[in-house]
Amino acid sequence: MNTPEPFLGVTSHTPVRHHILSVMVENKAGVLARVAGLFARRGFNIYSLAVAPAETKARFSRITIVVDAESAPLEQIVEQLDKLVNVVAISDIAPKDALERELLLATIKTNVDNRTSLLDVVGSSGAAIVDVDAKSVTLMLAGTPAACDELERELENYTTLELHRTGRVALPRLGKAALIAIPD
Amino acid sequence: MQLTGAQALIKSLEMEGVEVVFGLPGGAILPVYDPLIDSSIRHVLVRHEQGAGHMAEGYALATGRPGVAMVTSGPGATNIVTPIGNAHMDSTPLVVITGQVATAAIGTDAFQECDITGITMGITKHNFLxxxxxxxxxxxxxxxxIATTGRPGPVLVDVPKDITQSMMEWWYPESIEELDLPGYHPTVDLDADRVNQAIELIKDAERPVLYVGGGTLKSHASAQLLAFAERTGMPVVTTLMARGAFPDSHPQHLGMPGMHGMYSAVIAIQKSDLLISLGARFDDRVTGKIPAFAPNAKVIHVDIDKAEFNKVRRADVAIRSNVAAVLEAWDAERAMPQNLEVWWKEIDAWREAYPLVYDEPNDDGLLRPQFVVESIAKAAAPGTIVASGVGQHQMWASQFWKFEEPGTWVNSGGAGTMGFGVPAAIGAKAGRPDRVVWCIDGDGCFQMTAQELVTARAEGIPIKVAILNNAYLGMVRQWQEMFYDERYSEVYLSPDLPDYVKWAEAMGCVGLRATNVAEMHAAIATANSINDVPVVIDFRTDSSEKVFPMVAAGASNDDIMVHPRQRESQ
Structure with missing residues (x-):
C-alpha cells in the first residue's frame, strides 16, 4: 500500500483519476490482509481505505477503497479483486456519482487569544467541539472530503496537536450506479 | 459418529476420492498421520517437503486430478512454498494440508510456528486456517x-494440532451451498453475443492462428480443438503449457511459439490477422516485446479467468468460458474463416526454410543434447510421459519430443522452478503407473531435488532420468555467451562432481553413463529394459550447444534468431 506524503493530505493528494470501490467482503479473519496484499503485489495504489461491518448481516463487511486508476487499469484492479474468494461483491462508483463522506478529529492548542477565532472556524465549517480542557480543544467534522480539506487549511493558523481522518466512505447518489446485491 | 479432527481430515480426503498423498510428518501434523495407517489412501513418504509439492503437481498434470500434499508446520510448510508458487503460476490443481501449532500457541512464536496462510496468501488461489x-x-x-473449478490452482488448508486432536460429530457437505463460499463463482453461462461476435471475426480472417494455452488442457478440450482445427483448417500453435493438447504429428501443428519456439509458429503469429487465444495468457515468454507482438492481429481471447482479459493485450472479443464450450459453440454455428490456401503457402515456406535443426551427432566427442532427446523419444513406448526441470534441457525436450496426447508433458512453465523434474516425474508415475515416465533433466536441476530418487526406489516408483550433463547451468551460460560477451559468471558445475552414477546407485537406482553415441543408444536400451527400479543416465553433452530459435528477452518476435547454420538464408 502506498501512503501518499504527507500522510495528512489524503484528499488534497488524491489524483484526478481516482475511483471509489465499495467492496463487500466476508467478515472473516485476514480478509483485509488479502485485499491489501493484492494491491501491494499487483502494484495498485490505495489512497484511502475504510472498513466496517455492512448494513445487513454480520457475516459481511464493506471496504471502501479509493484507488488510483492511473497506477493500473481499473478493470484489472476490479477483476483481480473479484478473484479473491472472500470478496462477495464490488461496485465501482465514479467520483461524480458518489456521495463521499469522511470524519476528521483534531485537537488544537488554545489560549485566551485564539479561542474565540477558533470557535468561529468551528461554527462556519459545520464542525463540533467534542472535548475541551484548559489548554486545548478537540473538534470533529463529518463532511465531504473537500470540507475536511478546507477545515484542515483553516487549522493551519493554529497549533494542531493531533489530527486524524478516517478515509472516506461512499454510496452512489440515488439513481446512479446501484450497488450489487449481497447474495444470501 | 464421533471422530477426532484427524480422523475427519483423512475421511474427508477419502470422500474427495484421493488415492495418494505425498508428504512428510512432523510435530504439528502428527495426529493426522495416525488415522492414515487405517486409510485406503496411499502415502508417499518424501525426503524433502518440496518433493511432496512437486510430486503432487506431477500427479495432477499427468492425471488431470488434483494433487494432494501433506506436511507439518514451520519449516515443513515453508519448504512447500515453492511448489505452491509453481502451481499457482501454472494453474495446477493442488490441495496442500499443513499442520499448525495449537490454536492457543498461534502468535506466540511457538516451536515450528509460522504464518503459512499469510506467507502463501499471494501464491494460493485461496487458503484456510x-x-x-x-x-x-x-x-x-x-x-x-476451489482447486479444481474455474481456473484451477493451489489451495492450502492449515490445521492446528489441537483441532485435529479434538472430537467432532462426523458430517460432510452435500452441496456447494454448504461450502459457504458466497464470493466464489467460478463459471458463468456462455455469452452467446460474444460467441457470435467472435464468429464474425473468424469469417473475415484470412490469416488466423489458434494460439493454444494451458487452459485448453485444463478444460479437457483437446478433442474439441482437433475437431475445430480440422474443420476450419486453421494453423495451431501450442504453448509450453499446452504441449500435448494438439498432436505434434498433425500437419496443421506449427509447434511451440515464444522465446524458443518454432520459427513458423512465432512468425505465423506475427503475421496473423486473427489470433484466437484458447486458455493462454499472453505470457512475456510468448509475446516478446508486447507492442510488436502480432501487430496486425485482431484478438479473440477465450479464458475462464476474466482477469486475463486486457491484462497484456487488448482483446477485440473476450469470452469468459472454458475452452471446450466455446469451440463446441463455434462448431455448432459452422464458423469458417476465408480460404486459407495463400496463408498455408506462406506458412509452409517458413516451415521448409527454418525447421528445427542442430549440428550433426558427433561420433567421437560429446553428445548433442538434442540428439539425446530425439533418441530417447524414438525408443520410447507410445504414451510415454515426459517431465523436465527448467532450462536448456526443458526447451530441447519441448522442441524435440513429439507429444501426441494430453497429460504427457509435465513441466514448470510460469515459475521456471529448477529441480521440478525428478519429483514431478515421480508424482506422474504414481498417478499413471501404467505409463513409462522419463525425466529429461539438467545437471543443475538434478542436484536440487535428486534425493527424491530415494523416495522413488523405496516406494517402488520406477522412473527413468536422463541427465543432459553439460557441466553448466546451461541456460544462464547461453545468455552469458550471447549477451554478456562470453563472460561466464558462476555457471560451471563440473561433469564429474558429483559422480552421478555412484549417486544413483547410492539411492538404490541403476546408474548409467554415456559419453558417445554408441554408449547413448546402449544406455537408453538398458534403461528401457528396466522396469522395477529407477534408472539414471548421465549423458555427457556438449556445453557449447545453445537453444535455437531464440528471441532475446525484450526483443520483438520479428527479430527471432534461428540456428547459426540457417542464418545465411534468413
Whole structure:
C-alpha cells in the first residue's frame, strides 16, 4: 500500500483519476490482509481505505477503497479483486456519482487569544467541539472530503496537536450506479 | 459418529476420492498421520517437503486430478512454498494440508510456528486456517472445489494440532451451498453475443492462428480443438503449457511459439490477422516485446479467468468460458474463416526454410543434447510421459519430443522452478503407473531435488532420468555467451562432481553413463529394459550447444534468431 506524503493530505493528494470501490467482503479473519496484499503485489495504489461491518448481516463487511486508476487499469484492479474468494461483491462508483463522506478529529492548542477565532472556524465549517480542557480543544467534522480539506487549511493558523481522518466512505447518489446485491 | 479432527481430515480426503498423498510428518501434523495407517489412501513418504509439492503437481498434470500434499508446520510448510508458487503460476490443481501449532500457541512464536496462510496468501488461489474440528470437512471440501473449478490452482488448508486432536460429530457437505463460499463463482453461462461476435471475426480472417494455452488442457478440450482445427483448417500453435493438447504429428501443428519456439509458429503469429487465444495468457515468454507482438492481429481471447482479459493485450472479443464450450459453440454455428490456401503457402515456406535443426551427432566427442532427446523419444513406448526441470534441457525436450496426447508433458512453465523434474516425474508415475515416465533433466536441476530418487526406489516408483550433463547451468551460460560477451559468471558445475552414477546407485537406482553415441543408444536400451527400479543416465553433452530459435528477452518476435547454420538464408 502506498501512503501518499504527507500522510495528512489524503484528499488534497488524491489524483484526478481516482475511483471509489465499495467492496463487500466476508467478515472473516485476514480478509483485509488479502485485499491489501493484492494491491501491494499487483502494484495498485490505495489512497484511502475504510472498513466496517455492512448494513445487513454480520457475516459481511464493506471496504471502501479509493484507488488510483492511473497506477493500473481499473478493470484489472476490479477483476483481480473479484478473484479473491472472500470478496462477495464490488461496485465501482465514479467520483461524480458518489456521495463521499469522511470524519476528521483534531485537537488544537488554545489560549485566551485564539479561542474565540477558533470557535468561529468551528461554527462556519459545520464542525463540533467534542472535548475541551484548559489548554486545548478537540473538534470533529463529518463532511465531504473537500470540507475536511478546507477545515484542515483553516487549522493551519493554529497549533494542531493531533489530527486524524478516517478515509472516506461512499454510496452512489440515488439513481446512479446501484450497488450489487449481497447474495444470501 | 464421533471422530477426532484427524480422523475427519483423512475421511474427508477419502470422500474427495484421493488415492495418494505425498508428504512428510512432523510435530504439528502428527495426529493426522495416525488415522492414515487405517486409510485406503496411499502415502508417499518424501525426503524433502518440496518433493511432496512437486510430486503432487506431477500427479495432477499427468492425471488431470488434483494433487494432494501433506506436511507439518514451520519449516515443513515453508519448504512447500515453492511448489505452491509453481502451481499457482501454472494453474495446477493442488490441495496442500499443513499442520499448525495449537490454536492457543498461534502468535506466540511457538516451536515450528509460522504464518503459512499469510506467507502463501499471494501464491494460493485461496487458503484456510481451520478453527474447529467441525469445520474440517467443509474446509477440505471447499479446498477441492476451489482447486479444481474455474481456473484451477493451489489451495492450502492449515490445521492446528489441537483441532485435529479434538472430537467432532462426523458430517460432510452435500452441496456447494454448504461450502459457504458466497464470493466464489467460478463459471458463468456462455455469452452467446460474444460467441457470435467472435464468429464474425473468424469469417473475415484470412490469416488466423489458434494460439493454444494451458487452459485448453485444463478444460479437457483437446478433442474439441482437433475437431475445430480440422474443420476450419486453421494453423495451431501450442504453448509450453499446452504441449500435448494438439498432436505434434498433425500437419496443421506449427509447434511451440515464444522465446524458443518454432520459427513458423512465432512468425505465423506475427503475421496473423486473427489470433484466437484458447486458455493462454499472453505470457512475456510468448509475446516478446508486447507492442510488436502480432501487430496486425485482431484478438479473440477465450479464458475462464476474466482477469486475463486486457491484462497484456487488448482483446477485440473476450469470452469468459472454458475452452471446450466455446469451440463446441463455434462448431455448432459452422464458423469458417476465408480460404486459407495463400496463408498455408506462406506458412509452409517458413516451415521448409527454418525447421528445427542442430549440428550433426558427433561420433567421437560429446553428445548433442538434442540428439539425446530425439533418441530417447524414438525408443520410447507410445504414451510415454515426459517431465523436465527448467532450462536448456526443458526447451530441447519441448522442441524435440513429439507429444501426441494430453497429460504427457509435465513441466514448470510460469515459475521456471529448477529441480521440478525428478519429483514431478515421480508424482506422474504414481498417478499413471501404467505409463513409462522419463525425466529429461539438467545437471543443475538434478542436484536440487535428486534425493527424491530415494523416495522413488523405496516406494517402488520406477522412473527413468536422463541427465543432459553439460557441466553448466546451461541456460544462464547461453545468455552469458550471447549477451554478456562470453563472460561466464558462476555457471560451471563440473561433469564429474558429483559422480552421478555412484549417486544413483547410492539411492538404490541403476546408474548409467554415456559419453558417445554408441554408449547413448546402449544406455537408453538398458534403461528401457528396466522396469522395477529407477534408472539414471548421465549423458555427457556438449556445453557449447545453445537453444535455437531464440528471441532475446525484450526483443520483438520479428527479430527471432534461428540456428547459426540457417542464418545465411534468413
Amino acid at each position: 481451520v478453527k474447529s474440528a467441525h469445520e474440517i470437512p467443509r474446509a477440505v471440501a471447499a479446498a477441492f472445489h
